[in-house]
Amino acid sequence: MALKTCRVTCRDSGGVSHTVEVSAQTLYEAVAQALLLFRDNEWTDDLKRIPAAVVVRIKQPEIEHKVLIRDFENWLGSAPRSPAEMVLKTRLRELLGSQRD
Numbered sequence: 829m830a831l832k833t834c835r836v837t838c839r840d841s842g843g844v845s846h847t848v849e850v851s852a853q854t855l856y857e858a859v860a861q862a863l864l865l866f867r868d869n870e871w872t873d874d875l876k877r878i879p880a881a882v883v884v885r886i887k888q889p890e891i892e893h894k895v896l897i898r899d900f901e902n903w904l905g906s907a908p909r910s911p912a913e914m915v916l917k918t919r920l921r922e923l924l925g926s927q928r929d
Contacts, residue, residue, distance in 0.1 A: 829853040829854065830853070831851045831852065831853055832851065832852060832853070832858075832886050832887065832888065833849060833850075833851055833886075833887045833888070834849070834850050834851070834852055834858040834862075834884050834885060834886050834887065835847055835848070835849050835884075835885045835887070836848055836849075836850060836858055836859065836861075836862030836882050836883070836884050836885075837882065837883045837885070838862075838866060838879035838881070838882045838883075839879065840879070841877075846866060846869065848861075848862050848865045848866065850862055850865070854916065855884060855893055855895065856895075856900055856903060856904070856916070856920065857916065857920060858884050858886075859882055859884065859895050859897075859900050860900075860904075860920040860923050860924055861923070862882060862884075863878070863882075863897075863924065864923060864924060866879070878897050879897060880896065880897060880898075881894055881895060881896045881897060882894075882895050882897065883895075904917055904920060904921060904924075
């Protein structure tokens with residue numbers, strides 16, 4: 829699967845939008861990378877909390893997805909349906925692992 833450039837946006841409790849650009853092969857990989865970047869952001873402590881949802885805009889082809897974080901976390905915690913999904917979930921858990929401590 830090819831890498832896609834994605835812009836991922838979330839809103840903090842003050843209504844301020846925060847956007848990062850990531851390169852990812854899957855929608856949930858884009859979400860995981862963005863969550864990691866949002867949590868490392870020093871502009872506001874509010875983003876240390878998990879946002880309820882993020883909007884992922886894929887550049888080519890132009891498409892937008894709204895992902896509820898609880899759906900992402902449920903998917904990440906569920907049993908994989910294929911070896912490829914198992915590898916992806918393991919990699920994303922490791923990526924986010926340091927942020928859950």
